[in-house]
Amino acid sequence: MKIKKFFMIVLILLAFVTMTGCASFDSWSKNWESETNGGLERIVKVYSPNGQLLSTYEGKINIQYDESRVIFQIDRDKRISIYSDTAIVVVEEK
Numbered sequence: 067m068k069i070k071k072f073f074m075i076v077l078i079l080l081a082f083v084t085m086t087g088c089a090s091f092d093s094w095s096k097n098w099e100s101e102t103n104g105g106l107e108r109i110v111k112v113y114s115p116n117g118q119l120l121s122t123y124e125g126k127i128n129i130q131y132d133e134s135r136v137i138f139q140i141d142r143d144k145r146i147s148i149y150s151d152t153a154i155v156v157v158e159e160k
Contacts, residue, residue: 105129107160110138112153120153129157 105128112121123146129138136155139145148155 105139105141109158109160111156111158112148113156114153117154127157 105126107125108127108129110123110127110129111119112123114120123138123140125141127138127140129136131137133150135147135149137145137147138157
């Protein structure tokens with residue numbers, strides 16, 4: 067019984083170690099960090115459809131998106147929704 071538990075623990079640790087180099091694991095860990103810490107340090111630039119810079123936001127920003135809009139929350143205070151047919155949103159992590 068102890069040998070089975072030992073091998074299961076080793077197998078789980080091995081799976082975890084091999085996943086840490088995986089891009090999807092890196093993405094998952096970045097999302098988890100953003101959600102648990104109130105966002106990541108980012109710069110968000112909003113452009114009009116013709117390319118003119120409309121706004122720039124900087125700080126600890128949490129981002130959510132779907133096919134019709136981008137929602138971001140700045141420093142847990144201000145929540146902004148931008149619809150994809152009205153603007154282009156560029157997000158850069160610091």
